[in-house]
Each structure stands twice: as C-alpha cells, then as structure tokens.
Amino acid sequence: MSDSEDDIASLFEAPPEGEQERMVEAILFASAEPVTVAELNARMPHGADAAAALAGLKKRYDGRGVHVVKVGEAWAMRTAPDLGFLMQKETVETRKLSRAAIETLAIVAYHQPATRAEIEEIRGVSVSRGTIDQLLELEWIRFGRRRMTPGRPVTYVVTQEFLDHFGLESARDLPGLKELRSAGLLESRPPPGEPQEEDDEADQTAMFEDKD
Amino acid sequence: MSDSEDDIASLFEAPPEGEQERMVEAILFASAEPVTVAELNARMPHGADAAAALAGLKKRYDGRGVHVVKVGEAWAMRTAPDLGFLMQKETVETRKLSRAAIETLAIVAYHQPATRAEIEEIRGVSVSRGTIDQLLELEWIRFGRRRMTPGRPVTYVVTQEFLDHFGLESARDLPGLKELRSAGLLESRPPPGEPQEEDDEADQTAMFEDKD
Amino acid sequence: MPEDGFQADAVEARLAEEALIVDVDGYEGPLDLLLTMSRTQKVDLRKISVLALAEQYLGFIERAKALRIELAADYLVMAAWLAFLKSRLLLPPDPQDEGPTGEELAAHLAFQLERLQAMRDAAAKLMARDQKGRDFFVRGVPEDVTRVRKITYTATLLDLMQGYARVRTKDEFRPYAMDREHLMTMEQALDRMRGLIGFSGEWTTLASYLPDGWDSSPARVRSAVASHFAASLELVKAGTIELRQHGMFEAIEIRKSTA
Numbered sequence: 001m002s003d004s005e006d007d008i009a010s011l012f013e014a015p016p017e018g019e020q021e022r023m024v025e026a027i028l029f030a031s032a033e034p035v036t037v038a039e040l041n042a043r044m045p046h047g048a049d050a051a052a053a054l055a056g057l058k059k060r061y062d063g064r065g066v067h068v069v070k071v072g073e074a075w076a077m078r079t080a081p082d083l084g085f086l087m088q089k090e091t092v093e094t095r096k097l098s099r100a101a102i103e104t105l106a107i108v109a110y111h112q113p114a115t116r117a118e119i120e121e122i123r124g125v126s127v128s129r130g131t132i133d134q135l136l137e138l139e140w141i142r143f144g145r146r147r148m149t150p151g152r153p154v155t156y157v158v159t160q161e162f163l164d165h166f167g168l169e170s171a172r173d174l175p176g177l178k179e180l181r182s183a184g185l186l187e188s189r190p191p192p193g194e195p196q197e198e199d200d201e202a203d204q205t206a207m208f209e210d211k212d
Numbered sequence: 213m214s215d216s217e218d219d220i221a222s223l224f225e226a227p228p229e230g231e232q233e234r235m236v237e238a239i240l241f242a243s244a245e246p247v248t249v250a251e252l253n254a255r256m257p258h259g260a261d262a263a264a265a266l267a268g269l270k271k272r273y274d275g276r277g278v279h280v281v282k283v284g285e286a287w288a289m290r291t292a293p294d295l296g297f298l299m300q301k302e303t304v305e306t307r308k309l310s311r312a313a314i315e316t317l318a319i320v321a322y323h324q325p326a327t328r329a330e331i332e333e334i335r336g337v338s339v340s341r342g343t344i345d346q347l348l349e350l351e352w353i354r355f356g357r358r359r360m361t362p363g364r365p366v367t368y369v370v371t372q373e374f375l376d377h378f379g380l381e382s383a384r385d386l387p388g389l390k391e392l393r394s395a396g397l398l399e400s401r402p403p404p405g406e407p408q409e410e411d412d413e414a415d416q417t418a419m420f421e422d423k424d
Numbered sequence: 425m426p427e428d429g430f431q432a433d434a435v436e437a438r439l440a441e442e443a444l445i446v447d448v449d450g451y452e453g454p455l456d457l458l459l460t461m462s463r464t465q466k467v468d469l470r471k472i473s474v475l476a477l478a479e480q481y482l483g484f485i486e487r488a489k490a491l492r493i494e495l496a497a498d499y500l501v502m503a504a505w506l507a508f509l510k511s512r513l514l515l516p517p518d519p520q521d522e523g524p525t526g527e528e529l530a531a532h533l534a535f536q537l538e539r540l541q542a543m544r545d546a547a548a549k550l551m552a553r554d555q556k557g558r559d560f561f562v563r564g565v566p567e568d569v570t571r572v573r574k575i576t577y578t579a580t581l582l583d584l585m586q587g588y589a590r591v592r593t594k595d596e597f598r599p600y601a602m603d604r605e606h607l608m609t610m611e612q613a614l615d616r617m618r619g620l621i622g623f624s625g626e627w628t629t630l631a632s633y634l635p636d637g638w639d640s641s642p643a644r645v646r647s648a649v650a651s652h653f654a655a656s657l658e659l660v661k662a663g664t665i666e667l668r669q670h671g672m673f674e675a676i677e678i679r680k681s682t683a
Contacts, residue, residue, distance in 0.1 A: 025277030026291040027298050029241075032566035043298055043569075065237030067560075079238040079561040081554035086235055086255055090242045090564065092557030100452065106547035122539055124455025125498070165556040175549040185542045191532050192524030242561035291567065301569045309579040311587065317579070318588035335591055350577055378581045392589045 014047030017056070024053040034074030034164055070169045072160045081167070100131045105140060109162070109174055110186055113144035113155030118188065132156070140165065226259030229268065236265040237289075246286030312343050317352060321374070321383055325356035325367030344368070352377065454502035457481070459537050469538040474530035475513050478506040509533070608638065608648045613655035621665055627677040630656060 015023070023044050027035060040050035054075055058068040061077075069078050079087065097105075104127055107119050119127050135141045140162040144155035158171055168174065180186050226232070235256050239247060247255075252262035266287055270280040273289075281290050291299065309317070316339055319331045331339050347353045352374040356367035370383055380386065451457045461480050462472050485503040488495055512526030554560055620633060630652055638648040656678055659665040669676050 022275075022277035022292065023295060023298055026295040029278045029289070029563060030291050030299060030567035031569075032562040043301065063234075065234030065239075066241045077241070077563065078556070079242050080234065081559040083235060083238040084554070084559035084561075086239055087242055087561050089255070090244075090557075090561050094555075094557065102547045102551060103543060106543050106550055109550065110543065110546055122536075122543060123452065124536065124540065125453030166550060166553045167556070167560065168553075174546070175553070176546055180542055180546065183542070185539050189532070189535055192528040238561070242564045244564040288565075299567050299569055301571050303571055303573050305573060305575045306578050307575055309577045309583065313577075314579055314583050314587035315591050318584050319591060321584065322588055346577070377579075378584060380581070387585060392585055392592075 014049070015045055017053070020044065020048045020050070020053040021056045021060070023048065024050055024057050028057075028068065028075055028077045031076070034071040034076040034160060036074040040075075069167065071164045072170060074160060076164065078167070095134075097134070098131065100128070101134050104131050105135055105158075105162075108135070108141050108156045109158045109171060110177065110180060111188075112157040112171065113147070114157075115147055115153040115155050117153060119156075226261070227257055229265070232256065232260050232262070232265035233268045233272070235260070236262060236269050240269075240280065240287060240289045243288070246283040246288040248286045252287075309346075310343070312340065313346055316343050317347055317370075317374075320347075320353050320368045321370050321386055324369040324383060325359070326369075327359055327365040327367050329365060331368075454481075454499050455536060455540055457484075457499070458502075458533075459540055462537055469534065469541055472534055472537065474533055475510060477533075478510045478513075481506050482510070606641065606643050606647060608635075608644075608651040610651045610654040610658070613648070613651035614658055617652065617655050617659060618664075621659065621678075621680055625680055627668065627679045630676040630678055633678075 014020070024040055027040060027043060037050050037054070040054070041048060044050060054068070061068045065080055065083055066077050067080055069076055100123075103123060104119055107122050108114050111118060111122070116127055116132070132141075135156075138161075139159055141156045142159050144157035146152040147155055162168075163170065171177075177186075227235070236252055239252060239255060249262050249266065252266070253260060256262060256265075266280065273280050277292050277295055278289055279292050281288055315335055316331055319334050320326050323330060323334065328339055328344070344353075347368075350373075351371055353368045354371050356369035358364040359367055374380075375382065451460065458477060458481060461484070462469065462477055464480070465472055465476065467473075482503055485495065485499065509526060509529050513530060514526075517525055556562065616635065617633060631649070633652055634645075634648050638644045653676065656665065656667055656676070659678075660667050663681055665678050665681050667676065667678050
C-alpha cells in the first residue's frame with residue numbers, strides 16, 4: 001500500500017471484521033457469477049480486507065446448505081452438491097455433449113494450452129470446427145496465447161466458467177492430474193524420427209505446462 | 213447425489229432438524245421466486261417440517277449479510293437492506309473538458325476577474341451558458357464582484373478548487389506568454405500561403421514579448 | 425513381445441473384428457479402433473502386444489476389403505503404417521537404416537493408445553463430477569449490480585495553457601497587418617537612402633542611416649537593419665555607393681561612389 005492510501009485508510013476507518021464478513025456474504029450471495037477478491041475489495045468500503053473476510057465466511061458456511069467456493073481467482077456461493085436432488089425445478093437442461101466434444105474438453109483441460117493439432121494428435125482424428133465452437137460457446141474453453149512455433153497456431157485453455165461448472169478451484173484440481181503427469185501421459189512426445197522442428201514445439205509445450 | 217439407502221430411510225424417517233434447515237437454505241437460495249411452506253414441504257423428503265426449519269434458518273441469519281424474509285405467503289432470501297449500497301457500482305467516467313470550456317477557463321484564469329463579454333471578446337466567439345455552468349459546477353470558477361460598469365456585469369474568477377486541481381499556489385503562478393512560447397505552446401499557425409516563414413514569425417513574436 | 429495369450433483368443437478376436445466392421449462408422453478414426461481392438465488382449469495397455477494389434481488391425485482391413493466396405497482413407501493409411509511397423513518388428517534391423525527401430529515405433533503407438541485411453545478416463549471423471557445446474561446451483565435471483573455512472577471532467581495544466589495559447593495566437597494573427605508597423609521593406613529603405621546618400625562623401629556606418637524610432641524593439645531594429653543593408657547592396661550594384669567592412673562583425677560603412 002502506498003503512503004497516500006494509508007493516509008486515506010486512517011481517515012476512513014475500515015469497518016469491523018464481522019461487518020466485513022456480512023458485506024462479502026451479501027455480495028457473493030447476490031451474484032450468480034464468481035466475484036474476484038479485487039472486485040470485492042473495490043466494492044467494499046476503503047480499508048476492508050475481503051480475503052480475510054472470505055476465510056471467515058467460508059468457515060461459517062461449512063456444512064451448510066449453501067457453500068462458499070473458490071473458482072479460479074474468484075469466489076461464489078453455491079448450493080451443497082448433496083442437496084441437488086431437491087432442485088429438480090432449478091435443473092438446467094444442458095445440451096448433450098458429443099463424445100468428441102467431451103474428449104476435446106478433457107484434452108484442453110489436461111494439456112492446456114493446447115493447439116488444435118495437439119488435440120488431433122491425441123485423438124488420432126481431426127477435430128471438427130463445430131466441436132471447438134460448441135466448447136467456446138459454452139464458455140468452457142477460450143483462446144489462449146498463440147504458440148511461438150511456425151504458423152503461430154492458436155491455443156485453447158479452459159475458463160473460469162469451466163472451473164465453476166465442474167466445481168473446481170483451479171485447473172490443478174482436475175481429477176487424476178498428478179497421476180497422469182507422473183505417468184508421463186501429459187507430455188507431448190513426438191513420434192520417433194520426427195524432424196527437429198517438432199522437438200522444439202514439444203519443448204515449448206512442456207514449458208507452458210510447467211507454468212500452469 | 214442421493215443413494216437408494218437414503219431414499220428408503222427418508223420414507224420412514226424425517227431427516228434431522230439441521231439437515232432440514234440446510235435443505236430449506238439451499239432451496240431458498242437457488243429458487244428464482246419466493247417459495248411457500250407448502251411447496252417446501254412438497255420438495256423436501258417426507259416427514260420434514262419446513263415451517264420449523266424456516267424458523268431455525270431465519271434465526272440463524274439474524275444479523276447476517278443475508279436475511280430470510282417473508283414475501284406475501286412465501287419465503288425468500290434477500291441481502292440485508294443496510295448493505296444495499298454494496299449492490300451499486302459507481303463507475304467514474306473521466307472525460308476531457310471540451311475545447312470551449314478549456315479556453316473559457318484559461319481566459320478566466322489569466323484575466324480574472326473576467327466578464328462574459330470579455331471572455332467572448334478574447335475568444336472571438338460567443339460563450340454558451342452551458343460552458344460557464346459546467347465550469348461553475350466543477351467549482352473551477354465562481355462569481356466574482358460585479359463590474360462597476362453599465363449593466364454591472366458579473367465577473368468570474370477561479371477558485372481554490374481550480375488551483376488545487378492544476379497544482380497552482382495562485383493564479384499568478386500560471387505561466388506567462390513567454391513561458392508558453394518557450395515551451396513551444398505558442399507556435400503560431402503560419403500566415404496563409406507562407407508556410408516557410410513560420411519560424412521567422414514565431415521568433416519575431418518572441419522578441420516583441422521580451423520587451424513586455 | 426508375448427503372443428501366446430493372443431493366439432488362444434483368436435476366434436474371439438475374429439468375432440470381435442466382424443462386429444467392428446459392422447460398426448466401423450461408430451469409431452472415431454483408426455486410433456479409436458485400435459484402442460477398442462486392444463481390449464481383446466485383456467492386458468494393461470503398457471504391456472500390450474503391438475505386433476498382435478497390428479496383425480489384428482490388418483486382418484480387419486482385409487476383411488473389410490473382402491466385404492467391399494469402403495473405409496476412410498485414414499484407416500488405410502494406418503493399415504499401411506502398421507504393415508510397415510510389422511515388417512520392422514519381424515525383420516532383423518538393417519544396420520544401414522538410420523530411422524527409428526520397430527521397437528521405438530511400437531512404443532510410440534502404445535504411448536498414443538495409453539494417452540488416448542487416459543484422456544477418455546479423465547473425460548469420464550470430469551463429467552462424473554458434480555456439475556453446476558445439475559448437482560449444485562447458483563443464486564436463483566441474482567441481484568444485478570446497479571451501475572451508477574458518475575462523470576468527472578478533467579483537464580491538465582497543459583490543456584489549460586494550450587487553450588490559452590490557442591486563444592492568444594488567434595488574437596495575434598487576426599490583425600496581421602499590425603505587424604507591418606514593425607517591418608521596413610527594402611523599397612522603403614531604398615527610397616530613404618537615395619535621399620540621404622547625396623550628403624555622404626565620407627565613410628559613414630550603415631547603422632547611422634537607420635531611421636529614428638526604429639530602435640525601440642529588437643524586431644524593428646532587425647527589420648530596419650536588414651532592409652537598409654539590402655538597399656545598400658542595391659545601391660552598390662547600381663554604382664551609386666561604395667561599401668566596406670574592416671572585419672567580421674565590424675561595422676559596415678558606406679559612402680557615395682567616387683567613380
């Protein structure tokens with residue numbers, strides 16, 4: 001915090017802790033979308049510490065019918081999954097995803113950032129435009145950075161909406177991710193005897209994955 | 213998700229009180245509309261007492277950021293009324309002052325106290341009411357003394373707010389024409405048809421000003 | 425690679441192949457088909473017999489051809505590649521050949537199959553998770569954040585100064601003729617000097633010819649000096665006067681031409 005900010009903070013005292021928790025509660029409760037800590041802080045009175053309030057709130061809702069969950073860099077309130085059976089009325093009928101779409105989604109999630117060529121290499125079949133479009137439309141995947149290889153292909157990564165939909169705190173919490181990684185199944189292994197260029201690309205992919 | 217054992221159990225035995233409270237909590241949270249006690253009972257497992265659960269839940273949310281409220285004959289959860297201000301997001305849009313307003317402000321600053329007629333004379337165009345009003349509203353100018361001339365016109369002077377905004381100690385600190393020129397701000401337009409003489413012209417003007 | 429177990433299942437495998445042929449449209453490419461075939465080996469994918477798998481696939485392609493089922497090109501490409509792989513695996517390695525060994529190629533195919541299977545399993549686990557809108561739910565009546573727009577106007581000191589400069593500059597150029605009073609043209613100087621030069625037989629500084637009142641500002645001085653100097657050059661050209669200067673930046677002197 002800069003000096004001037006401190007000055008202002010001392011002029012307007014931050015609300016007491018319990019009050020801050022109420023505020024975070026109200027904001028998260030009212031929003032269907034996850035709210036980032038930064039946005040919480042921006043909406044709360046000056047000097048409030050949303051992160052601390054969140055920790056208290058999360059504990060308070062432990063075991064309740066509604067949970068405080070982390071979604072990527074943001075937070076949201078969601079009903080407890082074990083009570084889903086009460087919600088037939090609220091259930092959203094989702095379009096059934098094709099097998100190709102589900103596999104493509106999994107490949108993007110576990111290998112992200114993944115290029116279309118990498119998806120095709122793993123599935124052994126070309127990926128139809130519609131499959132990618134469907135996942136983009138669901139806002140489960142989005143474009144990542146272009147790969148710095150010849151042709152500068154676009155990459156795909158999963159979104160906050162993806163994490164929210166599948167109740168994941170982060171992409172690191174994908175089921176079985178560690179096992180897959182230690183089994184070497186997330187490595188981009190070039191076919192034996194491939195030209196040098198492919199190796200470069202493989203290296204870069206590995207680097208991207210480390211960053212995740 | 214529910215397993216068959218639970219289903220069977222629920223046929224004979226109502227879920228414990230705490231569990232019922234969780235259920236009501238989840239239903240009220242996720243429901244788009246207030247829910248009646250009858251509907252709650254219909255959605256909850258057999259033997260549950262929604263009214264009792266509601267009473268417990270209402271108490272639990274007492275003083276929290278979210279309240280359990282009665283809407284007509286039905287029940288709903290709402291953010292606490294005193295936190296309504298959190299549901300407003302003030303977006304501050306910063307806009308550049310219009311050219312007319314800047315020029316008017318500059319003339320007031322350099323020539324204060326200045327009447328509207330004087331401003332118009334210097335600008336060479338009439339000054340709209342809106343421009344003056346805007347500057348008054350910004351509290352960058354205020355009314356000065358009336359001029360003791362026929363019609364007793366009002367004068368305008370700059371305010372402390374103006375000085376604060378522009379980081380000036382007094383209006384006297386405004387850079388003079390000479391400084392404007394040396395800062396390249398008075399680079400004159402070339403006389404029509406003689407663009408190459410621009411520099412001469414500027415120099416010459418500068419020399420005149422030296423004597424001022 | 426062990427093949428013993430495979431031979432025993434040959435009949436079963438053949439039946440499975442026939443089922444595959446009927447269902448070939450249901451497979452997502454040759455890799456998918458190979459993965460399905462590999463299940464007949466009932467072993468861990470890491471211990472799979474790629475050779476057996478290759479033979480099984482090639483057999484499948486043969487039968488499909490015999491049944492005149494049209495197969496997509498990528499199935500045939502895979503068949504050709506597997507035939508090549510099979511020959512690599514069966515023949516002793518050629519020391520001349522620098523390409524990858526049959527074992528390396530087989531290992532990569534096994535890796536691809538294992539990876540595809542892993543992704544399928546992962547996808548299944550993912551879809552089995554609690555999902556939003558199915559198992560857990562968002563707030564039913566989200567309250568939109570009402571946006572209160574507040575407009576602030578801003579200007580910098582630079583804007584202010586530029587604004588003032590703009591106004592003032594406009595002012596200075598409007599009465600452009602005004603500047604004329606600070607300008608002396610060569611013609612004006614020439615007229616003056618023609619009248620004065622007759623009195624000057626001695627060397628006199630050019631500066632002394634400058635008119636009164638033109639030393640009030642540097643601009644006027646400069647304009648007058650320049651026009652008189654230019655005029656004097658004209659007079660020299662016409663042979664009316666002579667001009668001299670003792671050194672750089674020394675005073676310029678003129679006198680009536682003696683010639």
